[in-house]
Amino acid sequence: MVGFCLRAKRMLTGVRRVNYDKLDTLLNISGLQGRDNLYTIDEAHEKFMAIYPTIFVKGKIMLPGIPEKRTTGVHSCYITKSKTREDFDSHNVKFYMDQVKGPQKLHSGSPEYIGKLQDIVKILQKIPILRTQKEHETVYNTMKLISDISEQLSDAEMRELSFTVVAENWRKGSPVDGSMGFYVVLKGSIRPQTKYYKKMVGGNFISATSSSASIVLPTTLSWLLPPQPLLGVGSCFGTLVPLSARMQYKTLIIATEEDSEFLRISSVDYLRVKAEIAKREQLAKEELIHGSPYYKDWPMIFIFQLTAHLKWKKFPKGHVFMKGGEISEYIGFIKSGHCNAYRIIPALVKLPLGKMIKQLRHVLIGQLNPKESFGEMSLLLQIPSTYTLKAATTVELGTIEASAILDLDPVIQMLFLQTVKPSFENITHDDLKLAYIKREIEKEWKQKKQDTILNETLFFNGINPGFGKWAHEKPNLDKGQKKHQELHGVAGRSMQKKTVIL
Known part of the structure; x- marks a missing residue:
């Protein structure tokens, strides 16, 4: 026994x-x-x-539960309590789906999410100038996981701010003012001391207890407020836009319930980065429009009116920007990539049995390159396009919608008509026929050369690929055999070279 x-x-x-x-x-x-x-x-x-x-210890039986109702206006970024691994050993399919989707879809309360936040603590303890490029990239990727940051900032703003964010350490019981920066809790826990604890860019103040988010001056006596919930790792508070002097006094105040560490984005840095990115984007738009041959002599005052409506868009290969016979929906300025222009002509097509039928065929008539534009004449004159424009590669455009163009000053519209010329207007119907015939002749010759001449030549010389001594089947070798064969092959070649030298 x-x-x-x-x-x-x-x-x-x-x-x-x-x-x-x-x-x-x-x-x-x-x-x-x-x-x-x-x-x-x-x-x-x-x-x-x-x-x-x-x-034998019996495990706790976890039954499917009804999720608590979220309060509108309170983002899911904050965590009311720390979660253990047993909280996720349940039938909640969403947690496991978030794991499959990758780091961009991590649940805000999952151990993996909290672990990624705590991984950057050591990095943020260094001053930004001493961090390596890999560490800057880690901070940037972690900021993308925090929903309250990714919803307020563009990708370019997050990347710029990842070079300036710092860590702050606060003792237990310390009051922290969030009116001049946006904070993320990396360690510890906090409790709001005022009615509001967070303000999103372009939004209202957010309360931790009620769904109302109207802008009301909070009371200066925190003891008159009801008890505020405890917020843990991953919680966000503060604001990216500095508050006015009147609103700063005891508006976004929290207290640390234990020794805590925060990631801090300064409001001053945010406004500086936002202004720099807007300035660079404005210069890029001006260079794109002024670089086009039709707009190089335009006064800058008119260029500014076009850049105010210009929006960046990216299109995959094969996307159709304009169809022949339809009015263009926007004016496009090509920033990168190439576009092919086609026209449709009726042509006789030979079937395999020798019968000839009439079909419509696309004929390539030209190509549009970076800093060229399209769609002006069709949009302004409201006439159908004479060609179909398709992306030959991935194309990035600066687009101005038709409604914005038609609402411009009549002087600018007249300037469009005076300076812009229709694309591919010199190509006649006879040119299209000749181009189609040339393409078909080249295609027929290539097929004949491959299928007839080359095969007959090989057959005449007794070469029959795939049969007899011309059958070369590649052996299926495992990794060990391949490595052994490569080593012996290299050794054999080196021995041959030594023999030749001797």
């Missing part, structure tokens, strides 16, 4: 749900059958049977 218990202990070592204290008590029962005792006494047997079921 004792030998059985020892073997069981060795087998159960490493199993999570075993009470090892009870198992040791079970092994120390005197009177069990062993080397010294031939038989087990009744008292030891009863004691053994009473203790044996208690060595």
Whole structure:
């Protein structure tokens, strides 16, 4: 009996749900059958049977639960309590789907999410100038995971601010003013001391207890407010836009419930980065429009009116920007990539049995390159396009919608008509026919050369690829055989070179 218990202990070592204290008590029962005792006494047997079921710890049964109703206006970024691994060992499919989708879709309360926030604590303890490029990239990727940051900032703003964010350490019970920066809790926990604790860019103040988010001056006496909820790792508070002097006094105040560490984005840095990005974008728009041959002589005052309506868009290869016979929906300025222009002509097509039928065929008439534009004449004159424009590569455009163009000053519209010329207007119907015939002749010759001349030449010389000595099947070798073959091949080649040199 004792030998059985020892073997069981060795087998159960490493199993999570075993009470090892009870198992040791079970092994120390005197009177069990062993080397010294031939038989087990009744008292030891009863004691053994009473203790044996208690060595296995029953796991807590997790049933599907109804999620708590979220308060409108309070973002899911904050966490009301710390979550353990057992909280996720349930039937909540969303948690496991978030794991499959990758780091961009991590649940805000998952251990992986909290772990990623705490991983950057050591990085943020360095001053920004001493961080490596890899560390800057880690901070940027972590900021993208925080929904309250990614919803307020563009990708360019997040990347710029990732070079300036710092960490702040606060003692337990310290009041923190969030009116001049946006904070993310990396360690510890906080409790709001005022009615509002967070303000999103372009939004209203957010309360931690009520769904109302109207802008009302909070009371200066925090003890008159109802108890505020405790916010943990991943919570956000403060604002990216500095508050006015009147609103700064006790508006976004929190208190640390324990020693805490925060990621801080300064409001001053945010406004500076936002202004720099807007300035660079404005210069890029001006260079794009002024770089087009039709607009290089335009006065800058008119260029500014066009850049105010210009929006960046990216299109995949094969996207159709304009269809022949339809009015363009926008004016496009090509920033990067190439576009092919086609026209449709009726042509005779030879079927495999020799029958000729009439079909419509696309003929390539030209290409539009970066800093060129399209769609002006069709949009302003409201006439159908004479060609179809399709993306030959991935294309990035600066687009101005038709409604914005038609609402411009009549002087600018007249300037459009005076300077812009229709694209591919010199191509006649005869040119299209000649281009189509040339393309078909080249296609026919290539097919004949491959299928007829080359095959006949090989057959005449007795070469039949795939048969006899011309059959070269590649052997299926595993990694070990391939490595062995490569080593011997290299050794053989080196021996041959040495022989030639001698």
